[in-house]
Amino acid sequence: METLIEKHLPDFRQQMNKMVIFNDEEWNVFAKHLNIKALHKKDHFTRVGEVCKELGFILSGSVRLYHVINGEEKTGYFCLDKEFICSYKSFLKQEPGLSSIQVLEDSLLITLSHIALRQLLDHPVTAYKMERFGRLIAEQLICCYEDRVQAFVTQNPEERYAALLKNNPRILQHIPQHFLANYLGITPVSLSRIRKRIFQT
């Protein structure tokens, strides 16, 4: 009988091929270290204060990353399907993280634990490709972050929201507005006012 992970590995391999092409030998070693995780809406992938122990790839679903400040949640990031998700600083340094990652809808993730990643980085068959994999994931994220920080430095909240509407409409679909508000660096009330201003013209 085919297991859940076996069912989804071909899809995942195809996604991986967009970044790094593994030959069959490399892939077999790599795939042995992967796990699959089905999470239900509102389940957590990692929590503030925990060490983030794995890197995830969202086969289907979506997640948000948030911080907890004075008991309040501040959403800082979203990931939709076909993207990697992780509390990176916590994962990379294996230290307690400042972010929680929560699933926004029932989701299916491929995961790679930090221990497995270390082994793959040391394994002669996979070491080279894994270094490249790590490099490309990190570089991709840097490109996202550069845009994000630039938006905070050069735009006001209304402009940031308008840009999001234009460039990232897919995010707006599934995601409650009060999460979006934090993402834009404002309160839900303020976002509601901005929406009124934009749409009533």
Next chain:
Amino acid sequence: METLIEKHLPDFRQQMNKMVIFNDEEWNVFAKHLNIKALHKKDHFTRVGEVCKELGFILSGSVRLYHVINGEEKTGYFCLDKEFICSYKSFLKQEPGLSSIQVLEDSLLITLSHIALRQLLDHPVTAYKMERFGRLIAEQLICCYEDRVQAFVTQNPEERYAALLKNNPRILQHIPQHFLANYLGITPVSLSRIRKRIFQT
């Protein structure tokens, strides 16, 4: 006679060893592709609209990264000595960049061109170590960006300034306040008011 770059390579190698240890053979191939650049205060390392053609390591000095919006400069990032600097998205994708990088004081940089990096990534002697080098640089930057985005999402300008005072006093030394203001996502006038509030208690 010793050239300028020969004089500074040992220092640079020592800094590199903190990330990736090159053996002598690897180092020799690597070092052949490096250049050195002496920039005077206000000189530019790269400009908005240009493709960023090189990665830099600041041996001495400091730089700021800024964007140009409606003819106005908005400073988004600083780097002090012993750090790598680059308009990463532009460099990685070799596309026109959205950032200018300007030297804040007379500075000395080791540079590696994108072409050289590609060659080193393909060169059998250096490929593996260069992948790792690229990964570690990118991962380091991600950690910085995570903190920076979290600051925007979870703190107000006053809290961001206070945190900077506490955690990054070194940045405050050399850098004019109006640059800092953009970095914090506010105007210079507003930063001045925040300073008054904080220091007069």
Next chain:
DNA sequence: CTTTTTTCTTATCTTTTGTTAACGTTCGTT
């Protein structure tokens, strides 16, 4: 040392945002 330029502060006014609370709606649960 003087002049010029840059940087920082202060003041005023306007706009925007934060805060709190109320209200209606939607959604999921029982």
Next chain:
DNA sequence: AACGAACGTTAACAAAAGATAAGAAAAAAG
């Protein structure tokens, strides 16, 4: 179907930030 919880909008007030201009202070240039 009824209930409660979560969500979005709106209102009113307070607090903070933006814009602009003027003046003081500091740094750079001559």
